[in-house]
Amino acid sequence: MASSDGLVRIVEVIEVAPYSNQFPTSAAEFTFPLTFFDTYWFKLSPVERLFFYPLPADSNPTLFNSVILPKLKKSLSLTLLHFLPLAGNLIWPSPDAAKAVIRCTPNNAVSLTVAESNGDFNRLSGNEIINAIELHPLVPQLKASHDAVAITAIQITLFPNKGFCIGLTTHHTVLDGKSVMMFIKSWAHICTNQENYPLQLPSDLAPFFDRSVIKDPFGLDVLFLNQWLALTASDPKTRSLKVSQNLGRVSPNLVRATFLLSRDIINKLIELVLSKWDKKKPIHLSTFVLAFAYTATCLVKARGGESERAVFMAFASDYRTRLDPPVPENYFGNCLGPHGQFVKAGDLMDENGVAFGAHMLSDEIKGLEKGGLLDGAKNKWSAILDTIVKESGSMQIITVAGSPRFHVYGLNFGWGKPRKVEIVSVDRTGAISLAESRDGSGGVEIGLALEKHEMEIVASLFKF
Numbered sequence: 001m002a003s004s005d006g007l008v009r010i011v012e013v014i015e016v017a018p019y020s021n022q023f024p025t026s027a028a029e030f031t032f033p034l035t036f037f038d039t040y041w042f043k044l045s046p047v048e049r050l051f052f053y054p055l056p057a058d059s060n061p062t063l064f065n066s067v068i069l070p071k072l073k074k075s076l077s078l079t080l081l082h083f084l085p086l087a088g089n090l091i092w093p094s095p096d097a098a099k100a101v102i103r104c105t106p107n108n109a110v111s112l113t114v115a116e117s118n119g120d121f122n123r124l125s126g127n128e129i130i131n132a133i134e135l136h137p138l139v140p141q142l143k144a145s146h147d148a149v150a151i152t153a154i155q156i157t158l159f160p161n162k163g164f165c166i167g168l169t170t171h172h173t174v175l176d177g178k179s180v181m182m183f184i185k186s187w188a189h190i191c192t193n194q195e196n197y198p199l200q201l202p203s204d205l206a207p208f209f210d211r212s213v214i215k216d217p218f219g220l221d222v223l224f225l226n227q228w229l230a231l232t233a234s235d236p237k238t239r240s241l242k243v244s245q246n247l248g249r250v251s252p253n254l255v256r257a258t259f260l261l262s263r264d265i266i267n268k269l270i271e272l273v274l275s276k277w278d279k280k281k282p283i284h285l286s287t288f289v290l291a292f293a294y295t296a297t298c299l300v301k302a303r304g305g306e307s308e309r310a311v312f313m314a315f316a317s318d319y320r321t322r323l324d325p326p327v328p329e330n331y332f333g334n335c336l337g338p339h340g341q342f343v344k345a346g347d348l349m350d351e352n353g354v355a356f357g358a359h360m361l362s363d364e365i366k367g368l369e370k371g372g373l374l375d376g377a378k379n380k381w382s383a384i385l386d387t388i389v390k391e392s393g394s395m396q397i398i399t400v401a402g403s404p405r406f407h408v409y410g411l412n413f414g415w416g417k418p419r420k421v422e423i424v425s426v427d428r429t430g431a432i433s434l435a436e437s438r439d440g441s442g443g444v445e446i447g448l449a450l451e452k453h454e455m456e457i458v459a460s461l462f463k464f
Contacts, residue, residue, distance in 0.1 A: 053163050071194065090174065115157040139167050223382070250427045256448065261290070303396055323335075427449045
């Protein structure tokens with residue numbers, strides 16, 4: 001829960017349960033198993049998102065408390081009925097169990113904090129450089145003990161006469177970005193249509209929970225979980241479910257900013273990369289590839305150092321439609337496969353750095369088309385996890401959070417689209433956050449959290 005100190009005052013903390021009339025009553029509780037796609041993220045820092053909404057221009061001072069907040073609360077309860085695991089907890093089912101599970105009981109609920117801020121709404125929801133810690137009071141914290149961890153926490157913060165912010169924190173062990181967006185899009189859909197309850201969700205938002213569609217003949221689920229416990233020096237007697245405090249510490253000198261790659265700039269980057277490319281070799285030049293490659297060159301230049309130093313570039317790919325057989329696109333959970341390559345800093349710093357990065361990423365993505373994605377996963381995925389955890393303090397590791405395909409700027413709860421969407425957890429992970437441009441012009445927003453001197457260099461490189 002955010003502190004009441006400084007610019008944010010806590011108004012109330014309540015528990016929002018799934019709409020009770022239809023909670024399954026045939027059993028006192030039920031559990032969902034974790035797959036290897038879940039345990040691969042077992043101790044990763046929770047994912048923290050903020051959605052800033054301006055108040056309607058013609059609204060009166062009481063609109064938020066009399067209309068907006070009650071509708072958000074009620075629609076959240078209705079939405080959780082469709083997403084019961086989000087109100088549950090991650091637990092060990094027994095002291096000697098090989099895997100943790102998601103436990104749901106009729107008493108489960110999601111913690112909802114309602115707060116009020118006298119901060120500058122326009123500044124905090126803008127693109128300019130700000131201190132990273134300024135957003136932290138808007139972010140809810142997951143309830144956690146050694147024995148149980150909440151999966152979801154939500155905070156709604158009012159900026160009087162300006163706007164409000166919805167903060168959402170989720171446990172990465174339970175759901176990936178696509179599943180998070182499925183939930184929050186459903187919440188927005190129900191909020192705008194709750195007078196028509198009972199309401200069926202559109203097919204693309206109705207979650208598919210059956211974990212049996214994920215096959216694991218090699219026992220990767222337990223292997224990755226034990227790897228995390230070893231990497232984070234978890235006490236084998238308690239096997240604490242708390243995320244390690246040694247992962248993702250935030251520097252007090254960290255600043256945040258958002259940069260825009262317009263469609264015109266993306267087209268120019270395409271021309272640049274193609275001019276350096278063997279025309280006989282196929283290439284995958286998506287907005288993701290170009291944004292990642294260009295931003296990586298900026299980050300490496302900002303860090304400086306020896307040209308021979310190693311840089312690790314990594315991303316996660318959605319495997320739902322790539323598995324054999326594929327799983328439903330509305331599968332709810334994690335279904336991401338990690339990919340990464342070591343490169344030399346000098347290859348990204350020279351004049352052909354963008355083309356080099358794009359070529360490397362293109363090859364990785366085109367490799368997804370060959371099938372056999374899980375062949376060798378035990379060694380390849382474990383090696384990537386080792387690198388990200390063990391080398392994060394000494395090596396420059398560049399990863400990605402979010403996706404332009406999530407269409408976060410289409411999230412309308414009934415009072416307009418977001419003014420700004422942030423992934424605050426990149427403060428801890430150092431990842432690049434990606435989202436589609438708010439104006440719908442085909443560009444991409446790039447969110448970064450860096451030391452101030454590095455951010456100033458990056459800002460100069462984004463002035464086209």
